[in-house]
Amino acid sequence: MNFDFDDDQREIKRTAHDLLASRSSWERVREAAASGSYDAALWTELSELGWPGIAVAHEHGGQGLGLVELCVLLEETGYAGAATPLLSTALAAVAIQEAGSPEQQAQWLPRLASGEIIGALGTAVDGVGELVADGGDAAVIVLVEDGAARLLTPQDAEIEPVAAIDATRRFARVSAQGGEPLPGDVDAALDKAAVAVSAELVGICQRALDMSVAYAKDRKQFDTPIGAFQAVAHKCAQMLKQTEGARAATYHGAWAADASPELLAEAASIAKAAASEAGREVTSSAIQVHGGIGFTWEADVHWLFKRAQIDAAFLGGAGTHRRRLAALLAGRAVASRS
Amino acid sequence: MDLTFSPSESAFRDELRDWLASNSPGDEPHGDEDAHYAYRRDWQRRLADGGWAGVHWPVEYGGRGATLTESAIFFEELGRSGAPLPANVLGLLLAGPTIMFWGTDEQKERYLHPILTAEEIWCQGFSEPEAGSDLAALKTRAVRDGDDWLVTGQKVWTSGAQYSKWCMLVARTDQDAPKHKGLSYFLMDMEQDAVEVLPLTQITGEAEFNELFLQDARIPHENLLGGEGNGWKVALTTLMNERSGLGFFLQIRLRQLLDKLIDEAAARDLLSDSAVADRIGDLHVKTEVLRLNGYRGLTAIEKYGQPGPEGSLSKLMWSQTNQELVQLAVDIVGPEALTAGTPWAYELLRARGNSIEGGTTEILQNIIAERVLGLPKNR
Numbered sequence: 001m002n003f004d005f006d007d008d009q010r011e012i013k014r015t016a017h018d019l020l021a022s023r024s025s026w027e028r029v030r031e032a033a034a035s036g037s038y039d040a041a042l043w044t045e046l047s048e049l050g051w052p053g054i055a056v057a058h059e060h061g062g063q064g065l066g067l068v069e070l071c072v073l074l075e076e077t078g079y080a081g082a083a084t085p086l087l088s089t090a091l092a093a094v095a096i097q098e099a100g101s102p103e104q105q106a107q108w109l110p111r112l113a114s115g116e117i118i119g120a121l122g123t124a125v126d127g128v129g130e131l132v133a134d135g136g137d138a139a140v141i142v143l144v145e146d147g148a149a150r151l152l153t154p155q156d157a158e159i160e161p162v163a164a165i166d167a168t169r170r171f172a173r174v175s176a177q178g179g180e181p182l183p184g185d186v187d188a189a190l191d192k193a194a195v196a197v198s199a200e201l202v203g204i205c206q207r208a209l210d211m212s213v214a215y216a217k218d219r220k221q222f223d224t225p226i227g228a229f230q231a232v233a234h235k236c237a238q239m240l241k242q243t244e245g246a247r248a249a250t251y252h253g254a255w256a257a258d259a260s261p262e263l264l265a266e267a268a269s270i271a272k273a274a275a276s277e278a279g280r281e282v283t284s285s286a287i288q289v290h291g292g293i294g295f296t297w298e299a300d301v302h303w304l305f306k307r308a309q310i311d312a313a314f315l316g317g318a319g320t321h322r323r324r325l326a327a328l329l330a331g332r333a334v335a336s337r338s
Numbered sequence: 339m340d341l342t343f344s345p346s347e348s349a350f351r352d353e354l355r356d357w358l359a360s361n362s363p364g365d366e367p368h369g370d371e372d373a374h375y376a377y378r379r380d381w382q383r384r385l386a387d388g389g390w391a392g393v394h395w396p397v398e399y400g401g402r403g404a405t406l407t408e409s410a411i412f413f414e415e416l417g418r419s420g421a422p423l424p425a426n427v428l429g430l431l432l433a434g435p436t437i438m439f440w441g442t443d444e445q446k447e448r449y450l451h452p453i454l455t456a457e458e459i460w461c462q463g464f465s466e467p468e469a470g471s472d473l474a475a476l477k478t479r480a481v482r483d484g485d486d487w488l489v490t491g492q493k494v495w496t497s498g499a500q501y502s503k504w505c506m507l508v509a510r511t512d513q514d515a516p517k518h519k520g521l522s523y524f525l526m527d528m529e530q531d532a533v534e535v536l537p538l539t540q541i542t543g544e545a546e547f548n549e550l551f552l553q554d555a556r557i558p559h560e561n562l563l564g565g566e567g568n569g570w571k572v573a574l575t576t577l578m579n580e581r582s583g584l585g586f587f588l589q590i591r592l593r594q595l596l597d598k599l600i601d602e603a604a605a606r607d608l609l610s611d612s613a614v615a616d617r618i619g620d621l622h623v624k625t626e627v628l629r630l631n632g633y634r635g636l637t638a639i640e641k642y643g644q645p646g647p648e649g650s651l652s653k654l655m656w657s658q659t660n661q662e663l664v665q666l667a668v669d670i671v672g673p674e675a676l677t678a679g680t681p682w683a684y685e686l687l688r689a690r691g692n693s694i695e696g697g698t699t700e701i702l703q704n705i706i707a708e709r710v711l712g713l714p715k716n717r
Contacts, residue, residue, distance in 0.1 A: 001347060001407050002340045003630075003637035009339070068339060213711050228714040230700070233707035240706060241651045248630035248648070249623070255341050273623045322619025323612060329600050329622060330609035 003251065005072065013072045019045075020080035026300045032083035033167035033303070043084050047115025052089045056097060060109035066258035067192055070094070071199035071250060078203025078311075081303045083168040085118045087200060088134035091193045092119025095142040098192060099149060099184035108140050108151075120174075121193060123315065128175045131310065135172030136161050142182065143174060149186045150179035166306040188261070191268035194315045195253035198275035201311050202250050205243040205278050208286035208304045212236055215290055232289060239285050242278035249274040266328060273321035279308035280318075341633070343411070350408045351415060357388055358419040366422065371544065375425060375501050382424035382456035391454045392430055399438060399450050406636045410586040417590030428498065429453035429460035431584060433506050436576045440523075440564035449504070449525065463493040463507035463526065463550060464573065471701045473508075474517045474570060478552065480509040480524065487511070487524065487557045493550035495695075499535045500548060502528045506576060507557075508569045521569030525561040532556065542687045543678075577697075585652045589628050592660055595685065596625055599663060603670050617666050624659040628652060647710045654702055657692035664689045 005013065023042050032039050046052070055070040056062020063069075070090055077086055093112040096104055096119075111117045117139035122132030124145040135141055136159055141152040157176035164171040182189070213236055216227030226232045253271035256263040283305040287294040294301050312318070343351060363381040367373040385391040394409040395401020404412065416423070424430060434453045437445055452458035469476035478491025489509050496505070505526040512520035526533075532555040537545035564572035600609070600618060608614045635648030664686045668675045675682035693699040707713040 001343055001633055001637065002641075003634040004641055005339060213713060216713055225714045227707070228716055230704065230716050233711075233713050233716055234700070234703040236711055236713060237654075237703040237706040240647060240711060241654055244634075244647055244651055245624075245627040245631055245655065248634045249627050251339065251634075252341060252630050255339050259340070260342070270623050270626050273619065274627055318620075319616055322617075322623060323615045325619040325622050326609055326615035329618065330604060330615075333600050333604040333609070 003248075005068075009069060009072055012069055013076065016051075016073050016076035017079070019049075020076055020082055024080040024082040026081070026303075029081045029083050029168055029303060030300075036167070036170065038083050038085060038170070042082065043086075043115065046084060046086060050113075051086060052093065052115045053109075053113025055090070056093050056109050056113040060097070060105055060113060062093075062109065062113040066254075067094075067195060068251070068254040068258055070196055071254040074196055074199040075203035075206075078200035078307070079207045081168060081204075081207070081300075081307065085134045085137060085170075087196070088121060088138065089115065089117075089119045091121040091196060092138070092140060092142050094192050094196065095121055095144075095149060095182065095186075095189040096140075096151070098189035099182040099186045100151070101183050104151060104180065104182065112140070122174055124174070127177050128173065130173055131162060131164050131171045132174045133169050133171055133310075133314075135159055135174040136170060141174055143176060143179065144186065144190060147186055149182040149189065150176070151182060152176050152179040164306075164310060166303070166310050168303055168307065169310075188264060190315060191253075191264050192257050194268045194272040194321075195250060195257055197311050197314055198246065198250040198253060198271040201275040201279035201308060202243065202247045204304050204308045204311070205239070205246060205275075205282040208283045208301060208308075209236070209239045209243055211301055211304075212239065212286045212289040215293075219291075226289075226291075235285050235289060239282045242274075242282050246271075246275040246278035266325065269316075269321040269324050269328075272316060273318045273325070276312035276316075276318040276321070279312045283308040343407075347405075347407055347411060350404070351411050354390070354412060354415050355419075357390065358415060358421065361388060363421045375498075378422050378425035379456045379459075379501075381422055382426055385424055386455045391424060391456075392434065395430075395434060395450075395454070396438070399434070399446070400454050406640055407633075410632065410636055413584065413586035414590045417587045417594070420594075423587065424456065425498075425501070426453055426456045426459050427584075428462055428506075429456075429458070429504075432462060432576045432579050433460040433504070435579050436506065436523075436572060437525075437563065439575050440568075440572050444560070445525070445563065452503075458503040459498060459501045460504045460506065461496045461499045461502040461528070462576070463496055463505045464576075465495045466492055467494055471698055473573070474521065476508060476510065476521070478507075478509045479513070480511050480522060480557070482511075482559075483556075485559050487559060487562075489524070489526065489552050489555045489557060491552050493552070494538065494547070496535075496548045496550050497546050499528065499550055500537070504528060505533075505550070508573050511566055511569070515567065518570045519567060521573070522566050523563045523569040523572035524557045525563055526555060526557050527561075530555060541690060542684055585632055585656065588656050588660075589625075589632060589652075592628070592656060592663070593625055595660070596621055596663060599667050599670065602667070606670065608670055614666075614670065617662075621659060621663050621666065624655065624662075628655045628659060631655065647706070650702065650706050650710060653696060654699060654706075657699060660692050661689045 050063050053062030058064040112119045118137045120134045120138035120141045122129035124143050143150050156179050160173050162171045162173050219226050249271040253267040256267035286301045293299045392401035393404040393412045397403040466476045480487040480489045507524045507526040510520050511522040534551040536549045538547045539545050603609050631648050638646035667682050704716050
């Protein structure tokens with residue numbers, strides 16, 4: 001049993017962390033949010049480094065690594081709050097690689113992997129996907145409804161931009177009836193995507209915790225750093241508990257996707273349930289620990305809260321995944337009795 | 339990253355499973371505490387005969403020299419098999435490792451073997467009525483009398499005291515020193531008139547714990563462990579051991595209790611009720627997170643030689659989850675879970691102790707805030 005990354009994975013994590021710390025400061029994130037556009041230079045750089053295609057097979061122009069490596073990157077983009085279309089593009093690639101036909105894979109994966117085009121993944125009700133991240137910029141959109149997925153190009157759909165609470169990303173409302181079905185295992189594709197989103201949530205939680213701890217050490221009231229008060233200190237301890245819990249579940253989910261696919265469905269729901277709840281609670285706590293400053297636009301913790309809210313709801317919130325797990329357990333209870 | 343057991347870990351587990359399958363502890367007696375204790379003592383003798391009593395102890399002391407992961411597997415499998423904890427669990431997990439670390443060769447020679455075989459049971463004399471979370475405030479005092487020490491004071495929460503031959507006792511040997519510096523750690527013989535053991539009835543109605551009244555209890559100087567005035571450091575060794583190992587046993591018991599609750603819910607056709615399903619799913623997530631976090635913590639220790647933040651979080655996760663579980667059981671099972679003497683009623687009441695025993699939730703959160711997060715010392 002080894003729950004640690006290998007040397008290569010640690011190197012990817014360190015490089016990603018350092019790169020984003022220098023290229024994606026809060027100042028850059030704020031600029032992107034204010035202008036409603038992404039940092040084009042950053043996206044070019046990440047694409048040249050092969051990030052969008054990290055989990056795409058070599059034969060389709062990717063780096064041929066796994067979901068674990070993609071999660072390592074997404075944890076860091078979550079930590080930085082980076083304003084890029086990386087998550088959407090990587091998720092579209094994951095879905096097409098997992099559930100697409102060979103023709104669909106050959107058509108889309110190389111350009112997604114290189115970052116030449118942007119992709120998007122959204123869920124729809126009655127043919128309408130609300131809040132599809134990067135739906136307006138994507139050359140290819142995977143739209144999922146009732147366990148079936150369709151590939152759409154912008155010509156196939158009616159797309160209108162929507163301002164979501166998270167202004168560091170560009171969202172759109174995507175309506176479409178047509179498109180090409182993805183013939184493969186859509187459930188597995190969505191499970192992998194859910195684990196990937198969980199990884200971004202883990203990074204968001206870690207940043208919210210780090211900012212809160214730094215603030216609690218620095219900010220004084222009653223001549224005392226507020227982190228010395230148990231009401232604040234215990235809140236931070238709970239934030240750590242939730243962050244580490246979500247992390248263990250997410251790494252397990254990513255490992256299952258790459259090494260033990262029969263565990264993926266359950267592991268993905270555990271990861272997404274834990275990470276969705278942690279994302280909401282840890283970022284809420286971060287605002288609280290920051291006090292009045294935390295409620296201001298300039299304090300930056302709100303970017304984390306906003307992204308966590310959308311990620312937590314995306315591909316099923318904690319409640320959806322808990323009920324899915326309960327159904328799975330109910331099936332086992334029946335099976336063990338019969 | 340490889341979240342499967344290595345071939346040697348799997349072999350360890352399979353060997354243990356085979357052994358447990360052919361060495362059942364027999365039917366667990368209910369309602370009679372003495373009989374139950376005797377049953378656990380017999381069970382430990384069986385474990386010792388099979389070489390399974392001190393799996394995490396070094397081979398030179400009669401253990402198996404198991405790795406941390408193997409030790410975790412041992413407690414998981416023990417819990418999974420439905421077997422009880424060995425009678426001398428405090429000796430195996432706390433006294434033994436503390437003596438191995440601080441003891442003289444003579445002390446190791448004298449005390450370790452009878453711990454393994456359950457020939458000599460150990461209890462822990464740390465907490466006092468006025469020194470719970472603030473352990474270093476303890477008042478029990480030891481005064482030098484020739485070659486002996488005379489100890490007077492009161493201890494509380496000493497589980498198994500009525501069956502114990504020895505007590506890990508922390509007492510104040512220097513009244514003038516600062517509170518952490520005036521303490522010493524003794525190995526006290528319980529079989530003397532100056533030691534009175536009174537059972538402490540808890541909210542479940544049973545008496546797992548005792549109060550200990552000491553009036554000039556006599557301890558030879560050679561039974562000092564780790565040197566005079568070093569009691570706080572030695573006690574920390576014991577306390578650090580308290581928070582490891584056992585976690586995997588508790589984790590698997592939590593899993594079993596949850597599976598039992600799922601069966602109760604299924605039998606009442608409640609798993610399709612979305613409110614129940616949500617809470618069952620939540621408990622499943624938390625139980626799995628506890629297991630995964632525990633294994634992740636082991637990796638941190640095995641690879642880097644020191645615990646990451648995971649270890650300190652497991653107790654918090656476990657106590658909260660178990661308390662939520664028993665409360666959901668009341669909702670699912672109904673009046674039977676509130677009827678005295680039923681298993682669910684017992685679990686409901688016993689769980690209230692989870693967030694107090696072995697470090698209260700509040701103290702653990704202080705420790706996490708200060709030592710893991712580096713926040714300033716609490717006020």
